[in-house]
Amino acid sequence: MKTLIKYALVIVSIISAHNSNAQLQFDFTNSTNLARHSGFPWGNTNVLSNSDPGCFISGTTYGAYYDANKDGLIPGSSGYYAIFWTPIVAVQGSYTATVEYTATGNFDIWSTIYNVANGSTGNAQVTQLGAAATKTVATIYINGATSGNFRQYVNVRNAGASNVTIHSITLTSATYTPPVSGCSVPTGPSCTDADSDGICDNLDDYPNDPAKAFSSTIPWMNWMYEDLFPAYGDFDFNDLVVSAEREAITDADNDLRFLKIKAVVMAAGAGSAQGWAVELKGINPGEVLSVSGSSLTDNVMIMGSNGTENGQTNAVIPVFDNFHSVINSAGGPFFNTKPSVPKGTGDTITIMIEFSKNSALVLGDLDYNFFSFRTDERGLEIHEMGYSPTDLADMTLFGTKQDASDVNSGDYYVSVDGLPWAMSSAGTAYPTEKTDMLESFLKLATWAQSGGALFQDWHTNTLDAAYRNAAKIY
């Protein structure tokens, strides 16, 4: 049972499987291993820094005593205080201290740290705790960013009147090495690491997969398109609306190993079928090991064996090549743009891209360039303003009709009036069929004309009448 309690006390485990990096975890209930020094060891640097570095230290008067009947530490002879110092531990950045206690009434724990290198103390904190009939774990101290060798000071006040017993203490994210001689406080267990990737399970988002450790997510966003590029359309920006979430998964070395994209076609108010893809700028197709989950029904793209499109300098991964294959329309040619037509649903498409470990890619290497393309005309790509076309875009379209892209300067997908054919936003709403965006989103014009300074929430603010005209939003 005691062993179970010990394990339950682990709140944050350090990243190590080696005993030398074990966290300090001590159960007072099975040991009297407490060095005692005359007087009050506060400020006695000789005692605190040099004497018995592997021991808990307490004073003879204002100290704490082990009581087998109470299964832990109780106040010293003062009857008021139960004071002790932990063994010397190496603190690495922030750490947490927890105590396991029982008490019949309220009490305070005063805590601070003692730097054994220079004798300084600091970061004092008082934690008020309540009665606990059964053993209860409480955090008593959370340090700021610090590193070095420290003792943790614990001073339980009103300990006698409230019948406080300290059963165990745990310092996490602080390493403890038992000394060669003298007192030897046992170390706590190393953490559970099921996939042996060096990341404790409680910190590992994928505890059973050594290639995955940490998940970083860009929440759902919408991409909205006008599909008549390079000509103007009706500016309802619902010819294709795709919502997507991106989860980048890194391993224990912070290497980028996977990218998961979940996408749903929200609307398709277009006569022509379209696909949707992402170019990962700066990432070579050869750095992609595999891609799964793409919806490819129309042979629009010529794919490589790793799931990226052939003929591209950067990795291009299709999400779908025909929106008709990933929607469940309830009727009519326009999908979820006409309120008079029953609403349909879009399939959730989940793309998993695996990157080569040898590529040593990191999170910061992800530079997304999402684009739509015509199913029956691969080269007709539409990107957000300023984003470059892929190698397989039809470059002859630039500079025609209302497009004013400057191929030389790299200013792509900008119209003669400085307008886009594609927009992305954290908002989810879009206009009804053939409704100009400005009629639906009332702050959009002011946002744009202010250069983005005003009403940055033009799309996410759902306040009707002020920010949007709900009657003109699907």
Place this chain on the structure above:
Amino acid sequence: MKRTLILSTLAVLALASCSKEEQQVISLPDNVSTFRKINAPDGFDFKGTKTITISLLAQSGAPSQPSTLIKVLDSKENVLLKYKVNPSEGFEIPLEVPASTKELIYEGVDGSRKTINISNNRITLN
């Protein structure tokens, strides 16, 4: 009779006031009635996101082995960034967030949190 008249007058005034206010708030900016007529400044790209650079400065004297896990969250508790940090080296990384994002939350390995206002496109966690 007098009381009824007063109440009626107040009701008419209130309705007229509401109508006027609603008309004002849903009106479009002057001279801009359609998307095509938007006159945005040169270089404005209509992007709904912004990229901010998040950095953790190296801590002198910190242990060399990686030992600290940090998180950056948005106001809806989405974990935008989870990263193992070597305190002696620090790190710098770009992060894409919605343009309307005003603040982010930094969570240290001990669970402590700090709200960070985004006043420009670069934030330092320590």
